[in-house]
Amino acid sequence: MSISGVKLLRSYLITKSNLYELLERISERNKLYAPLRHGDQVVLDLAKSINDILIDYIGHSTLPLKKILIPPREILYEYWIEKKSVTINDNLDKIASERIVIFGIRACDIKSIEILDKVFLREFHDPYYKKRRENTVIIGLTCVSPDKNCFCYFTRSGPEITSGYDLLLTKINEHYLVDVGSEKGESIIISNKELFSDATPESLEVKARIVKETIIKIKDKNDLPFFNEVYDQLVKRFDSREWKEISSLCLSCGKCNFVCPTCTCFDIIDEFDPIRNRGKRIRVWDSCHFLSFTRVASGEIFRKDRSSRIKQRIYHKIVYSVNDIGTISCTGCGRCIEVCPVGIDIREIVRNLAR
Amino acid sequence: MKNPYLPELARIINFRDETPDTRTFEIEPISNDEIRGMPGQFVEVMVFGYGEAPFSISGIRNHPIELTVRRIGTVTNALFKLSQGDIVGVRGPFGRGWPLEKLFNKNILIIAGGIGLAPLRPLIHFIINNRYRFGNVDLLYGARTPELLLYKDELERWSREINVHLTVDKPEPEWRGRVGVVTILFDEIDIDPSSTIALQCGPPIMMHFVTRKLRELGFSDNNIYLSLERLMKCGMGMCGKCTVSGTYVCLNGPVFQCREIRGFIERVPEIGE
Amino acid sequence: MIPKQKPRVGIFNLSSCEGCIVQILNLGEKLLDLLKLFNIVDCRVLGVKEDYNKLDIAIIEGCVMSFEEEVKAREIRERSEIVIALGDCAVSGNINFMKDITNKPHKSKPLSEVIKVDHEIPGCPISSEEFYRVLIDILMGKKITKKSITVCSECVLRENNCLLEKGVPCLGPITRGDCNAICPSNNRPCFGCRGLADDANIDALIKAFRDRNIPISQYLIALNQMKHKGGEER
Numbered sequence: 001m002s003i004s005g006v007k008l009l010r011s012y013l014i015t016k017s018n019l020y021e022l023l024e025r026i027s028e029r030n031k032l033y034a035p036l037r038h039g040d041q042v043v044l045d046l047a048k049s050i051n052d053i054l055i056d057y058i059g060h061s062t063l064p065l066k067k068i069l070i071p072p073r074e075i076l077y078e079y080w081i082e083k084k085s086v087t088i089n090d091n092l093d094k095i096a097s098e099r100i101v102i103f104g105i106r107a108c109d110i111k112s113i114e115i116l117d118k119v120f121l122r123e124f125h126d127p128y129y130k131k132r133r134e135n136t137v138i139i140g141l142t143c144v145s146p147d148k149n150c151f152c153y154f155t156r157s158g159p160e161i162t163s164g165y166d167l168l169l170t171k172i173n174e175h176y177l178v179d180v181g182s183e184k185g186e187s188i189i190i191s192n193k194e195l196f197s198d199a200t201p202e203s204l205e206v207k208a209r210i211v212k213e214t215i216i217k218i219k220d221k222n223d224l225p226f227f228n229e230v231y232d233q234l235v236k237r238f239d240s241r242e243w244k245e246i247s248s249l250c251l252s253c254g255k256c257n258f259v260c261p262t263c264t265c266f267d268i269i270d271e272f273d274p275i276r277n278r279g280k281r282i283r284v285w286d287s288c289h290f291l292s293f294t295r296v297a298s299g300e301i302f303r304k305d306r307s308s309r310i311k312q313r314i315y316h317k318i319v320y321s322v323n324d325i326g327t328i329s330c331t332g333c334g335r336c337i338e339v340c341p342v343g344i345d346i347r348e349i350v351r352n353l354a355r
Numbered sequence: 356m357k358n359p360y361l362p363e364l365a366r367i368i369n370f371r372d373e374t375p376d377t378r379t380f381e382i383e384p385i386s387n388d389e390i391r392g393m394p395g396q397f398v399e400v401m402v403f404g405y406g407e408a409p410f411s412i413s414g415i416r417n418h419p420i421e422l423t424v425r426r427i428g429t430v431t432n433a434l435f436k437l438s439q440g441d442i443v444g445v446r447g448p449f450g451r452g453w454p455l456e457k458l459f460n461k462n463i464l465i466i467a468g469g470i471g472l473a474p475l476r477p478l479i480h481f482i483i484n485n486r487y488r489f490g491n492v493d494l495l496y497g498a499r500t501p502e503l504l505l506y507k508d509e510l511e512r513w514s515r516e517i518n519v520h521l522t523v524d525k526p527e528p529e530w531r532g533r534v535g536v537v538t539i540l541f542d543e544i545d546i547d548p549s550s551t552i553a554l555q556c557g558p559p560i561m562m563h564f565v566t567r568k569l570r571e572l573g574f575s576d577n578n579i580y581l582s583l584e585r586l587m588k589c590g591m592g593m594c595g596k597c598t599v600s601g602t603y604v605c606l607n608g609p610v611f612q613c614r615e616i617r618g619f620i621e622r623v624p625e626i627g628e
Numbered sequence: 629m630i631p632k633q634k635p636r637v638g639i640f641n642l643s644s645c646e647g648c649i650v651q652i653l654n655l656g657e658k659l660l661d662l663l664k665l666f667n668i669v670d671c672r673v674l675g676v677k678e679d680y681n682k683l684d685i686a687i688i689e690g691c692v693m694s695f696e697e698e699v700k701a702r703e704i705r706e707r708s709e710i711v712i713a714l715g716d717c718a719v720s721g722n723i724n725f726m727k728d729i730t731n732k733p734h735k736s737k738p739l740s741e742v743i744k745v746d747h748e749i750p751g752c753p754i755s756s757e758e759f760y761r762v763l764i765d766i767l768m769g770k771k772i773t774k775k776s777i778t779v780c781s782e783c784v785l786r787e788n789n790c791l792l793e794k795g796v797p798c799l800g801p802i803t804r805g806d807c808n809a810i811c812p813s814n815n816r817p818c819f820g821c822r823g824l825a826d827d828a829n830i831d832a833l834i835k836a837f838r839d840r841n842i843p844i845s846q847y848l849i850a851l852n853q854m855k856h857k858g859g860e861e862r
């Protein structure tokens with residue numbers, strides 16, 4: 001995933017109809033994931049028809065792109081037992097040939113890939129994640145329509161984004177400006193040359209203006225400190241009385257973890273068919289809001305208090321991540337706020353504690 | 356690179372019962388590759404059909420590694436049903452073990468409770484095999500009943516090289532030793548906290564009181580080490596289950612210096628807080 | 629890995645609609661597998677009635693509504709190694725219990741009030757997948773644990789439109805999942821048939837209902853009182 005040299009940072013223009021043509025071509029040879037409508041929700045899913053793809057939607061998909069790179073339920077390997085021997089079949093081989101294109105995600109989700117990389121590709125490499133990641137092309141979209149809960153500006157992850165994508169589209173009047181972010185991106189341009197024209201200086205100016213306008217929209221709705229600057233204050237307030245109040249509201253339902261683009265925790269479970277002697281080891285998403293998250297065989301539960309669990313989530317995003325991977329892991333997408341049935345709002349928590 | 360989620364197939368070479376609910380297994384990869392574990396490290400054992408669980412390496416002698424397992428749930432029950440020659444899967448070794456390099460020429464105080472002696476056993480073997488490189492060595496070990504003391508025959512042998520102090524919560528008629536929690540054994544030893552390293556593993560509540568006691572005696576947090584137990588699924592810093600204060604027990608532990616833990620934001624009951 | 633002798637199983641019903649037993653029949657191919665692994669010696673719905681003295685596993689559907697049923701339950705308990713309460717009626721009294729939740733003393737009793745129950749399979753109806761899993765786990769000697777996942781989090785995994793946000797009284801946030809949020813996915817609110825989630829915060833849900841002007845049902849209030857009295861499960 002190297003970005004080699006300045007020559008890649010070129011920009012092009014594409015018309016809306018050519019963009020659809022491009023997506024059509026892409027979908028012929030790849031699994032194309034894109035924002036689609038599902039009732040009142042926007043979901044990131046396999047696009048069956050190019051015409052279903054949403055380009056100018058508000059906010060973001062209910063589940064973030066991690067659902068593609070680390071699916072909610074994924075078989076790691078299967079095995080069968082014969083007499084005194086065991087044969088293991090790695091499911092990685094099935095992923096090896098997949099080619100994935102993710103279209104239409106915004107800064108907050110593009111930024112999340114950087115964080116997922118830091119978790120899944122460090123001392124140990126998660127081969128399933130790695131394979132999908134290598135097989136994936138990201139075509140991002142500059143956000144112009146932040147939702148009421150969006151605050152990426154204050155986590156310094158958006159609305160402007162300069163890396164993490166292969167191509168980035170920005171709507172400029174009737175055209176889309178296309179920024180190239182990687183060799184993979186460049187090669188898409190090269191093999192579909194006739195669909196693109198060179199970017200004009202004006203279009204670059206328009207993009208800069210659009211980003212500024214979006215920042216203003218976000219700032220108008222939010223009065224927040226920058227989340228990467230509140231570390232010390234949060235550390236000091238770990239035992240603050242406010243946590244009692246917050247946790248008395250929390251349902252421990254775990255929705256906030258499942259929708260968070262950077263919540264990576266998982267459980268591994270076993271399924272076994274005693275007639276055929278075949279078993280599966282399956283990875284499933286997990287949530288630190290559940291009691292079972294820290295329950296060991298002796299019955300001990302290390303985060304028994306509801307407040308210790310909600311603190312785990314907030315401190316992981318803003319404090320522990322900094323120690324661990326060198327950056328906060330909240331991208332300001334606002335999904336956890338959107339789905340919380342009792343209105344627990346990470347912005348309010350941080351604003352109050354940082355005071 | 357090899358997929359670190361896939362276990363290597365290994366064979367149960369032998370096993371022996373330590374107590375009615377604890378058994379030591381000798382396990383060897385069928386590929387004949389060596390599992391190069393350090394004292395205090397652990398492996399993930401897959402019992403096919405049942406699942407995976409982490410166990411400390413309790414013996415690193417020759418080729419096979421030893422694991423001492425207490426029967427408590429799904430995987431451990433299934434492991435007890437296996438016999439010689441049966442196949443399991445092994446991943447690892449994982450984690451950071453006891454700080455061997457910091458122990459040379461020091462007095463050593465080892466405190467263990469119940470199954471907590473298992474991860475300390477390879478360390479004790481190492482000390483005994485290199486006895487001249489260490490000062491005074493004391494082992495304080497407690498179990499619920501005399502029957503539940505691990506490695507009974509070895510305890511006898513160890514006591515020729517190091518000072519072994521034993522206690523049980525509930526004595527049986529023929530028990531001649533001490534009765535009570537492991538901290539009562541502190542009255543039998545005379546140590547200089549500034550030249551002694553304390554290493555402990557046991558149930559959280561034991562370590563809680565032992566750490567308090569050590570600090571009372573004047574031990575600095577730099578000279579206290581503990582092995583923490585947390586739920587583990589991956590062993591590789593990904594699943595997130597084992598974290599304390601955002602630190603991975605599987606990667607950066609299970610052995611920690613008390614000082615490191617004292618710097619954590621989240622409370623850790625084992626260090627007496 | 630599995631015992632040589634097939635465990636003998638009896639399936640019984642007390643006061644219930646037999647909906648949970650129907651769920652067992654819905655297992656299809658997996659039911660055939662179970663029949664290979666277990667020996668069903670008594671089941672009215674399947675029309676099986678063999679001569680037997682002892683049972684390895686008794687599966688009882690329904691709650692206890694009468695003295696006769698109480699006697700029947702005790703009698704089954706006596707001859708069985710393991711007793712499984714099948715479905716909400718057996719686990720908690722369900723509909724019959726809710727109906728007379730305000731009458732005291734209640735006429736209907738969950739099975740566990742009358743006899744010792746070893747395992748519970750909640751749900752109205754039960755999930756046939758879970759039934760299969762529990763039986764296999766018993767056979768293999770696995771520890772049977774309930775998953776901690778909530779209905780609400782399974783619902784968001786399916787990217788459903790949230791009913792609560794539309795003012796519908798959905799109990800998903802406090803209910804133990806593992807049903808794949810089947811009700812909200814079909815546009816029906818969760819009525820909590822799988823029992824309370826771990827550390828369920830009913831007070832917080834009541835507040836969430838109030839904030840949305842959703843009426844608080846008698847049932848929810850009673851559930852909350854029971855929880856505060858210390859009963860973990862309902």
Ligand SMILES: Cc1cc2nc3c(=O)[nH]c(=O)nc-3n(C[C@H](O)[C@H](O)[C@H](O)COP(=O)(O)OP(=O)(O)OC[C@H]3O[C@@H](n4cnc5c(N)ncnc54)[C@H](O)[C@@H]3O)c2cc1C
Binds near residue numbers: 427
């Ligand atoms: C670093 C480390 C070293 C350990 N060393 C030993 C040892 O030497 N001897 C020994 O007897 N026990 C040891 N344990 C504890 C042992 O892992 C648990 O007793 C075992 O996981 C129980 O599994 P089970 O399936 O029998 O129990 P169940 O309760 O049925 O557990 C189901 C699953 O949950 C997980 N799990 C449950 N309890 C624990 C736990 N305490 N720690 C981690 N995962 C858990 C496992 O994945 C297990 O498969 C160690 C634990 C850790 C973390």
Ligand code: SF4
Binds near residue numbers: 331333
């Ligand atoms: S914590 Fe909330 S706002 Fe931050 S990235 Fe996760 S879901 Fe988005």
Ligand code: SF4
Binds near residue numbers: 257286287312313314
């Ligand atoms: S610990 Fe909690 S907040 Fe952190 S990644 Fe895991 S589920 Fe998300």
Ligand code: SF4
Binds near residue numbers: 250251252
């Ligand atoms: S979504 Fe809200 S109520 Fe549910 S666990 Fe998260 S913070 Fe608590």
Ligand code: SF4
Binds near residue numbers: 790
């Ligand atoms: S419909 Fe019910 S279960 Fe689904 S998200 Fe809303 S409250 Fe939760």
Ligand code: SF4
Binds near residue numbers: 751800805809820
């Ligand atoms: S959604 Fe609720 S009511 Fe429906 S099956 Fe699941 S737990 Fe039962």
Ligand code: FES
Binds near residue numbers: 586590591595598606
């Ligand atoms: S065991 Fe998975 S992160 Fe430590």
